[in-house]
Amino acid sequence: MNLKGIEKLVAEAVENLRRRGDLATDIAPVVGRTKSEEHGDFTTNFAMVAAKAERKRPRDIAALLAVELSGHADIEAAEVAGPGFVNLRVRGDAWVRGIDEALAAGESFGRLPSTGGAPINVEFVSANPTGPLHVGHGRGAVVGDALVRLLRAAGREVTAEYYWNDRGAQVRELGRSVWIRVHEQLHGKLPVVEGENWYRGDYVKDLARDAAADARFAAEVGNGPAGGAAAGLVALGPDDPRFVDYGCERMKMSIIATLARLRVAFEHQTSERAIAADVEPFFLELESRSLAYRDAGAIFLRIEGREGEDKDRVVRKSDGEWTYFATDLLYHANKLDRGFGRLINIWGADHHGYIPRMRAGLAALGRDPKALEVLLVQMVNLTAGGQPVKMSKRSGDFVTLDELVDEVGVDATRYMFLTRRHDSQLDFDIELAKKKSLDNPVFYAQYGHARLCAILRRGAELLDAGRVPESSRALLAEGLGRTSGRATIPPGALGLVEERKIARALLALPDQVAEAAEAREPHRIVYFVQELSQAFQRYYTERWKRHADPVLPPARLEDPGLAAWNWERTAARLRWIRAIRAAVRGALDIAGVQAPERMEWSEDGDREDEA
RNA sequence: GCCCCCAUAGCUCAGUGGAUAGAGCAACUGUUUCCUAAACAGUAGGUCGCAUGUUCGAGUCAUGCUGGGGGCACCA
Numbered sequence: 001m002n003l004k005g006i007e008k009l010v011a012e013a014v015e016n017l018r019r020r021g022d023l024a025t026d027i028a029p030v031v032g033r034t035k036s037e038e039h040g041d042f043t044t045n046f047a048m049v050a051a052k053a054e055r056k057r058p059r060d061i062a063a064l065l066a067v068e069l070s071g072h073a074d075i076e077a078a079e080v081a082g083p084g085f086v087n088l089r090v091r092g093d094a095w096v097r098g099i100d101e102a103l104a105a106g107e108s109f110g111r112l113p114s115t116g117g118a119p120i121n122v123e124f125v126s127a128n129p130t131g132p133l134h135v136g137h138g139r140g141a142v143v144g145d146a147l148v149r150l151l152r153a154a155g156r157e158v159t160a161e162y163y164w165n166d167r168g169a170q171v172r173e174l175g176r177s178v179w180i181r182v183h184e185q186l187h188g189k190l191p192v193v194e195g196e197n198w199y200r201g202d203y204v205k206d207l208a209r210d211a212a213a214d215a216r217f218a219a220e221v222g223n224g225p226a227g228g229a230a231a232g233l234v235a236l237g238p239d240d241p242r243f244v245d246y247g248c249e250r251m252k253m254s255i256i257a258t259l260a261r262l263r264v265a266f267e268h269q270t271s272e273r274a275i276a277a278d279v280e281p282f283f284l285e286l287e288s289r290s291l292a293y294r295d296a297g298a299i300f301l302r303i304e305g306r307e308g309e310d311k312d313r314v315v316r317k318s319d320g321e322w323t324y325f326a327t328d329l330l331y332h333a334n335k336l337d338r339g340f341g342r343l344i345n346i347w348g349a350d351h352h353g354y355i356p357r358m359r360a361g362l363a364a365l366g367r368d369p370k371a372l373e374v375l376l377v378q379m380v381n382l383t384a385g386g387q388p389v390k391m392s393k394r395s396g397d398f399v400t401l402d403e404l405v406d407e408v409g410v411d412a413t414r415y416m417f418l419t420r421r422h423d424s425q426l427d428f429d430i431e432l433a434k435k436k437s438l439d440n441p442v443f444y445a446q447y448g449h450a451r452l453c454a455i456l457r458r459g460a461e462l463l464d465a466g467r468v469p470e471s472s473r474a475l476l477a478e479g480l481g482r483t484s485g486r487a488t489i490p491p492g493a494l495g496l497v498e499e500r501k502i503a504r505a506l507l508a509l510p511d512q513v514a515e516a517a518e519a520r521e522p523h524r525i526v527y528f529v530q531e532l533s534q535a536f537q538r539y540y541t542e543r544w545k546r547h548a549d550p551v552l553p554p555a556r557l558e559d560p561g562l563a564a565w566n567w568e569r570t571a572a573r574l575r576w577i578r579a580i581r582a583a584v585r586g587a588l589d590i591a592g593v594q595a596p597e598r599m600e601w602s603e604d605g606d607r608e609d610e611a
Numbered sequence: 612g613c614c615c616c617c618a619u620a621g622c623u624c625a626g627u628g629g630a631u632a633g634a635g636c637a638a639c640u641g642u643u644u645c646c647u648a649a650a651c652a653g654u655a656g657g658u659c660g661c662a663u664g665u666u667c668g669a670g671u672c673a674u675g676c677u678g679g680g681g682g683c684a685c686c687a
Contacts, residue, residue: 032627032629033627034630035626035629035630035632035633036630036631038630039630043629043630045628045629045668048629048667048668049667051667052667058667081630082629082630083629083630083667083668084667085629085630128687165687168686168687169686169687170686170687296685297685298685299685300685308614310613310614310683313685314684314685315685316685317685318685319685321685323685323686323687324686324687325687328687349615349616349680349681349682350681350682351682351687352614352615352616352681352682353614353615353681353682353683354682354687355615356614376615376616378616378617378680378681379680379681386622419623419624419625420623420624420625421624421625423615423616423617424616424617424624425616425617425680427623427624429623432636436649437649438649438650439635439636441635443649444635447647447649447650450647451646451647451650454646454647455646458646459646515627518627519627523625524625527625527626527634530625530634530635531634534634534635537650537651538650538651538652540646540650540651541642541645541648541650541651541652542651542652544645544646544651545642545643545645545650545651545652546642546651546652550645550646551646552646553646554644554645554646555645555646556644556645599647599649
């Protein structure tokens with residue numbers, strides 16, 4: 001029984017009271033999950049909300065509602081509590097049904113049916129194709145990708161999109177940088193050039209080295225003057241647009257490859273150059289409608305006073321070049337034209353000042369500025385064992401995303417980036433992320449899954465080795481999911497408070513997905529895994545330690561102990577463990593983190609293999 | 612000066628307007644006949660930065676203040 005089901009039930013109860021004249025209000029009740037088990041499974045504050053309008057005491061209204069609800073088949077108890085809550089406890093076998101439903105959903109547990117409605121566009125990373133992605137881009141990439149996965153799980157139609165700023169001063173600098181390095185490789189020293197803004201990173205040297213092999217330079221390379229291919233390229237001069245094209249193309253491929261490693265993929269890529277082709281008629285048309293105007297040779301868009309924007313902004317500079325803002329605004333209008341109802345952009349926090357400008361721009365075009373949602377991702381501080389790792393971009397000597405992934409792996413990178421809300425700063429401890437031990441949260445979460453798998457594996461081995469009495473074999477097979485449909489495991493076989501608590505937690509996944517998607521907060525899914533995993537570990541250890549009540553019989557137990565074993569309870573627990581595993585898998589899948597069946601432990605561990 | 616984000620346990624951080632504010636790490640005290648003890652339990656630790664307001668009810672919403680980070684171009 002999920003939140004929606006209960007909500008419907010409470011709404012019906014309120015409607016009944018209304019029909020009978022016990023209530024007059026038309027306030028719709030809101031239902032929530034309780035924080036604490038003592039308060040039951042679900043709760044509604046309806047009585048307190050309605051008290052004023054009804055001119056009754058909250059507890060009196062609550063009492064009416066409780067009586068109305070307690071008659072329902074799925075409700076074990078409806079109690080008035082505190083200042084006027086109605087707490088609901090769902091019948092035990094309703095949880096068992098919930099587990100069955102979760103298992104029936106299998107791989108898709110946690111995924112919600114399509115909500116319909118206009119598709120959502122999530123644009124993220126969108127780093128300039130002028131250099132490799134750095135660690136900060138990585139966080140944006142992972143948060144964006146996890147959000148895409150989350151929204152899809154919540155039943156939304158989503159397009160993940162990358163916008164390439166492959167036009168303008170930055171990429172011209174890249175082109176120049178390639179030429180500079182070609183020159184250097186030919187003459188053994190850097191040429192004298194104007195400006196200090198060229199890109200000095202080593203990756204440009206690689207581009208320069210490979211340039212001669214690129215098809216677009218074939219003529220120069222083939223017919224070049226004495227000195228060979230490089231001389232032909234140098235002769236073109238630093239501002240030949242082919243260096244820009246070549247550099248951009250190579251960097252795009254490299255960036256996409258880095259993201260692919262991180263399991264980040266895009267359905268759609270838009271090039272600023274393509275947008276720029278339409279920019280002139282677009283803004284001239286706006287000018288003709290007085291939405292834009294000329295001043296001192298530049299064209300300004302009238303946006304002052306809209307959406308908190310404090311001045312009109314330039315779309316075409318006096319030198320005739322269209323600004324980044326001009327193409328970006330047109331691009332956003334295009335996205336809306338493509339049918340997206342919502343444009344979610346993930347930006348670095350340092351771009352926050354740009355939000356009012358973009359919203360105001362959309363408003364000036366007569367578009368709904370609220371269609372644009374911007375998630376600001378705060379900065380990442382890399383640390384190693386608590387000590388800050390230096391990241392200097394100016395020298396071109398910064399830590400790249402590829403280097404980070406090389407160092408700690410894809411799963412750890414993704415998981416760590418999802419351990420904080422996107423709008424709070426993140427300390428990423430490389431040493432911790434690498435550690436193959438349980439104080440590493442990534443490792444802990446994956447270990448939790450592997451442990452669930454190990455229990456199920458051992459259960460299967462027990463059955464296959466013929467150590468389960470004939471009379472209980474069918475029962476255990478069902479617990480392991482080998483038969484379908486025949487409910488031979490009695491509902492009462494799983495009845496411990498801890499088991500029920502964990503069932504309650506795992507069955508909340510669909511609600512968690514819906515809420516996290518609505519809030520655009522993928523990190524909640526990571527917390528879900530962490531908490532569920534931890535709850536199970538606690539249960540598992542305590543069952544044995546404190547109660548001598550393991551899920552499976554101890555390895556050395558032989559007959560007659562095995563014959564007397566409570567196989568019914570074991571079967572029920574195995575089925576329940578499969579449901580926990582389904583929830584962990586579903587959640588890790590949204591995070592884009594793998595759920596391994598076995599863990600690889602570090603080699604220097606002193607633990608002996610148990611064969 | 613204006614704008615954005617943040618402020619919760621020693622540290623790093625969770626916490627859809629609900630009831631006694633939580634987790635991890637660190638500290639201390641314990642738990643091995645085992646299914647991975649590479650695990651788990653318990654204890655201690657809090658003026659939710661400060662103030663006012665809205666509300667039946669505020670860590671959560673509003674306003675002001677303090678402190679930290681970031682941003683305020685005919686840059687991208």
